[in-house]
Amino acid sequence: MSERQVESQELLGQVALIIDPHPSHRAPEEVIEGVPFAGIGDLNEAGKLLPGKGRTVPVKTLVEHALRYKLTSNTIGFGRVATIGKVVDFREIISDLTVSPTMAVIEPIAIDKGFLLAALQGEMVRKKIDQWLTGSTRSSLGIELLREIPLPRFEGQIQKTIGDIYRVLVTTIEKTEALIEKYQQIKAGLMHDLFTRGIGADGKLRPPREQAPDLYQQTSIGWIPKEWDIKPCSTLCSRICVGIVIKPAQYYVEEGIPAFRSANIREAGIDPSNLVYISSTSNQLLAKSQIKTGDILSVRTGYPGTSAVVPEDFDGANCIDILISTPGDRVLSEYLCNWINSSLGKGQVLRQQGGMAQQHFNVSEMNQLLVALPNLSEQSLISDRLQTCADRILAEEAKLKKLEKQKSGLLHDLLTGKVEVEADQPEAAHV
Numbered sequence: 001m002s003e004r005q006v007e008s009q010e011l012l013g014q015v016a017l018i019i020d021p022h023p024s025h026r027a028p029e030e031v032i033e034g035v036p037f038a039g040i041g042d043l044n045e046a047g048k049l050l051p052g053k054g055r056t057v058p059v060k061t062l063v064e065h066a067l068r069y070k071l072t073s074n075t076i077g078f079g080r081v082a083t084i085g086k087v088v089d090f091r092e093i094i095s096d097l098t099v100s101p102t103m104a105v106i107e108p109i110a111i112d113k114g115f116l117l118a119a120l121q122g123e124m125v126r127k128k129i130d131q132w133l134t135g136s137t138r139s140s141l142g143i144e145l146l147r148e149i150p151l152p153r154f155e156g157q158i159q160k161t162i163g164d165i166y167r168v169l170v171t172t173i174e175k176t177e178a179l180i181e182k183y184q185q186i187k188a189g190l191m192h193d194l195f196t197r198g199i200g201a202d203g204k205l206r207p208p209r210e211q212a213p214d215l216y217q218q219t220s221i222g223w224i225p226k227e228w229d230i231k232p233c234s235t236l237c238s239r240i241c242v243g244i245v246i247k248p249a250q251y252y253v254e255e256g257i258p259a260f261r262s263a264n265i266r267e268a269g270i271d272p273s274n275l276v277y278i279s280s281t282s283n284q285l286l287a288k289s290q291i292k293t294g295d296i297l298s299v300r301t302g303y304p305g306t307s308a309v310v311p312e313d314f315d316g317a318n319c320i321d322i323l324i325s326t327p328g329d330r331v332l333s334e335y336l337c338n339w340i341n342s343s344l345g346k347g348q349v350l351r352q353q354g355g356m357a358q359q360h361f362n363v364s365e366m367n368q369l370l371v372a373l374p375n376l377s378e379q380s381l382i383s384d385r386l387q388t389c390a391d392r393i394l395a396e397e398a399k400l401k402k403l404e405k406q407k408s409g410l411l412h413d414l415l416t417g418k419v420e421v422e423a424d425q426p427e428a429a430h431v
């Protein structure tokens with residue numbers, strides 16, 4: 001596609017029907033038993049409810065909604081309040097969901113749906129929305145304003161080709177996301193099996209307790225292999241303390257020693273993005289919270305217990321409002337970290353929090369956390385099995401990031417005419 005193929009602009013209202021599902025702009029009352037109701041922030045890009053999202057409203061609300069507009073496989077949701085500009089692709093007829101005034105419903109009429117989905121996420125639309133919002137007191141976009149959204153205009157077959165490329169990209173990304181979710185479920189199941197059955201002398205999981213009850217013992221945290229001990233973290237770690245908690249921002253500098261915060265701690269490992277830094281002088285002053293290779297960092301608030309092992313690259317760094325645990329010679333760092341991240345470890349953390357995930361996970365609670373402890377050799381085997389699974393997840397997550405970057409870049413080039421597309425080009429042949 002050459003620059004000349006971007007013939008001009010056309011307005012969204014010229015090629016699509018735009019409907020406000022609730023012209024009163026008031027969300028209906030919520031009830032305990034009713035029909036699903038969702039705002040734009042409750043849905044993923046495929047129009048499905050996100051985990052833990054969605055509410056229920058009276059059946060009459062769905063009836064009123066359906067009378068006004070029905071969600072079909074040809075409709076698109078577009079965020080007009082809060083998450084302004086978010087795009088949701090409803091790919092099937094949805095008869096049991098009513099949507100809130102936070103989104104407008106768009107039905108393509110004289111435009112390819114795939115192309116419209118791509119265009120609505122393109123730079124031209126983002127710039128126009130930013131223009132409307134910058135320097136104004138707007139907190140939402142009205143239907144009349146949405147009709148004025150500019151779209152790049154292309155000849156029909158080229159438009160369809162771009163739409164086909166968009167669909168291929170989205171499908172590839174979704175398949176990768178599904179694969180990641182599958183591996184995460186496999187890892188969770190593997191963690192449970194390994195931490196309750198372990199690995200026997202034959203290198204395989206011990207038989208289930210139902211098949212070999214003589215191999216197991218009952219403990220305060222459940223059934224575990226007879227050879228294992230139960231120990232609190234206080235006896236397994238030479239140090240359990242908290243990072244900088246008193247006005248940490250006073251130590252920040254533009255460049256210096258990395259200081260980790262909760263956002264940097266992931267079960268997959270340390271995330272080095274969005275780091276803050278402290279000076280070498282401050283790091284020496286705050287030596288108590290310096291971290292070493294093999295230390296375990298655990299989140300205190302938000303997702304308490306989420307833990308990661310400090311890699312060699314960050315030996316001597318510091319941390320902020322995070323629990324620091326230094327494993328002793330009876331437990332491997334990787335094993336203890338996986339245990340804390342497992343349902344058996346996290347379950348103890350949440351019970352200590354009274355089931356609430358926003359309270360502080362404190363030193364005393366980490367000290368009391370019970371660990372099922374095999375010998376070091378078995379700990380190593382368990383850790384290796386889990387790392388193999390974790391590596392597969394990391395590989396797919398890296399692939400997902402690459403795909404998302406490719407999607408963004410390619411769609412930009414297609415929509416601006418920087419990449420040539422022939423009208424009869426097979427769909428996404430070069431993607």
